Amino acid sequence: MTTIGHFVSGKRVDGKGERMSQVFNPATGEQIATVQLASKAEVNAIVKVAWEAQSAWGATPPAKRAQVMFRFRDLLNQHIDELAKMLSAEHGKTIPDAKGEIARGIEVVEFVCGIPQLLKGEYSEQVASGVDTFAIRQPVGVVAGTTPFNFPAMVPLWMYPVSIACGNTFVLKPSERDPSVPLRIAELFHEAGLPAGVFNVVNGDKEAVDALLDHPLVDAVSFVGSTAIGQYIYSRGTANGKRVQALCGAKNHMVIMPDADMDQAVDALMGAGYGSAGERCMAISVAVPVGAETADRLIAKLTPKVQSLNVAPYTDPNSDMGPVISREALDRIKGYIAEGEAAGAKLVVDGRNLKLQGYEGGYFLGGCLFDNVTTDMSIYKNEIFGPVVSVVRAKGYAEAVDMINSHEYGNGTAIFTRDGDTARDFFSRVKIGMVGVNVPIPVPVAYHSFGGWKRSLFGDHHIHGMEGVRFNTRLKTMTTRWPSGIREGAVFNFHSGSDTKA
Numbered sequence: 358m359t360t361i362g363h364f365v366s367g368k369r370v371d372g373k374g375e376r377m378s379q380v381f382n383p384a385t386g387e388q389i390a391t392v393q394l395a396s397k398a399e400v401n402a403i404v405k406v407a408w409e410a411q412s413a414w415g416a417t418p419p420a421k422r423a424q425v426m427f428r429f430r431d432l433l434n435q436h437i438d439e440l441a442k443m444l445s446a447e448h449g450k451t452i453p454d455a456k457g458e459i460a461r462g463i464e465v466v467e468f469v470c471g472i473p474q475l476l477k478g479e480y481s482e483q484v485a486s487g488v489d490t491f492a493i494r495q496p497v498g499v500v501a502g503t504t505p506f507n508f509p510a511m512v513p514l515w516m517y518p519v520s521i522a523c524g525n526t527f528v529l530k531p532s533e534r535d536p537s538v539p540l541r542i543a544e545l546f547h548e549a550g551l552p553a554g555v556f557n558v559v560n561g562d563k564e565a566v567d568a569l570l571d572h573p574l575v576d577a578v579s580f581v582g583s584t585a586i587g588q589y590i591y592s593r594g595t596a597n598g599k600r601v602q603a604l605c606g607a608k609n610h611m612v613i614m615p616d617a618d619m620d621q622a623v624d625a626l627m628g629a630g631y632g633s634a635g636e637r638c639m640a641i642s643v644a645v646p647v648g649a650e651t652a653d654r655l656i657a658k659l660t661p662k663v664q665s666l667n668v669a670p671y672t673d674p675n676s677d678m679g680p681v682i683s684r685e686a687l688d689r690i691k692g693y694i695a696e697g698e699a700a701g702a703k704l705v706v707d708g709r710n711l712k713l714q715g716y717e718g719g720y721f722l723g724g725c726l727f728d729n730v731t732t733d734m735s736i737y738k739n740e741i742f743g744p745v746v747s748v749v750r751a752k753g754y755a756e757a758v759d760m761i762n763s764h765e766y767g768n769g770t771a772i773f774t775r776d777g778d779t780a781r782d783f784f785s786r787v788k789i790g791m792v793g794v795n796v797p798i799p800v801p802v803a804y805h806s807f808g809g810w811k812r813s814l815f816g817d818h819h820i821h822g823m824e825g826v827r828f829n830t831r832l833k834t835m836t837t838r839w840p841s842g843i844r845e846g847a848v849f850n851f852h853s854g855s856d857t858k859a
């Protein structure tokens with residue numbers, strides 16, 4: 358059985374400690390690897406490696422950093438089949454879905470191929486007589502990233518290409534459930550010409566994350582994962598004086614207006630609710646049809662589609678969705694379904710009895726659909742993170758908007774309508790970070806920024822795009838005056854640029 362270690366100073370290294378975690382194939386329930394969990398001392402040594410590499414990398418011209426990114430992009434494209442297979446074996450998602458997430462990650466690398474342009478500063482001539490002002494962005498130093506299991510390629514790629522292109526060095530702590538892809542991508546990054554020590558991967562659990570949060574040489578921390586852990590990361594990291602962005606859990610609503618194209622809405626909901634077995638932070642987990650007649654039409658069209666989902670392992674090319682990540686996740690999701698039934702919601706499609714011959718040990722669950730869910734139920738309030746969609750019927754549009762705005766999470770939302778006026782009002786009024794109009798999963802492209810509101814994000818910066826560049830750089834502003842023969846004499850008062858003597 359493979360033992361998975363770390364990636365430090367440009368090569369794979371074995372861990373030194375005894376602590377390990379098991380990696381499973383979720384389709385079979387069999388253990389396929391063991392991952393080493395780094396100790397605090399190992400993390401400290403890795404941070405030192407990153408810190409020592411930073412000054413040379415930070416001084417490397419951005420155009421040269423971009424050349425590494427161009428080669429990295431090509432290598433990712435060349436290896437996409439290999440990476441997707443590796444990813445699906447540990448995560449369980451279908452191969453097309455795995456390729457899709459890698460492709461979205463590659464888009465971030467493409468974005469930072471333009472880093473010289475992105476880092477261009479600002480210049481104001483003659484802010485006072487003979488005085489000019491420049492503003493530039495410099496790297497923050499060493500950045501650490503902690504990432505979730507559900508996108509083992511894409512979410513790390515949201516972080517470190519931007520950070521490294523900006524001149525930082527990076528220590529990634531990926532999810533211990535599917536650690537192989539981040540390590541393989543680290544090898545490709547170095548094959549592309551990245552100097553040793555600039556990008557390092559440490560596998561571990563809370564001990565490793567805490568060591569990163571407490572290390573005085575770590576300047577900034579990016580986190581993506583659940584809200585409870587993200588809030589902890591934000592508190593501990595900022596208490597230690599670090600810049601922190603923590604992107605967290607979600608409960609995403611899709612509003613279906615009476616005038617919506619119902620076939621389009623239902624297809625969108627199938628993909629957004631059940632794709633990747635609902636294990637996406639942008640999954641639609643709540644459908645809000647407006648009006649009883651809209652709700653009845655939605656349920657009538659949705660039910661047979663949920664019943665006929667092809668739930669199968671990634672090795673089946675016709676699979677619509679695979680298993681969930683772990684036995685604990687399966688038990689947690691089934692627990693929520695039982696709570697929903699007990700609370701009086703109507704379980705229209707029950708996927709709990711799904712059996713797949715030859716995969717009896719796998720963590721499979723069929724698609725589940727609840728109707729008549731109310732906002733006081735746990736299946737509405739909490740992130741289930743599984744293939745379960747709740748239909749909450751709203752009497753009117755205003756009730757739907759209030760419902761969304763009252764929810765503690767604010768990652769994504771969508772409205773399906775043909776009416777531009779309603780769509781415009783919705784976009785303006787919802788307290789949500791990413792909004793789709795007839796687009797169910799409005800994940801911004803790499804040159805825009807991804808992030809939620811409310812308890813879906815702690816910190817001030819969204820991720821990738823220009824927000825990513827800002828998070829990974831510090832602003833420095835210089836004011837210059839050169840001897841020119843113009844003499845003002847000493848100035849004792851604090852005056853504005855326009856309030857000059859000249």
Ligand code: NAD
Pocket residue numbers: 503504505506507508512530531532533561562563566567581582583584586587604605606607637638740742768809813
């Ligand atoms: P998780 O919070 O359990 O783990 C995320 C990371 O934190 C992992 O690397 C894990 O090792 C580490 N971690 C776990 N417990 C820790 C602790 N006590 N102290 C320090 N570090 C700890 O999340 P997960 O189950 O891997 O991923 C699913 C969650 O991620 C969902 O809530 C989902 O919504 C969220 N997510 C959010 C986004 C977003 O952009 N908002 C994107 C993807 C996933």
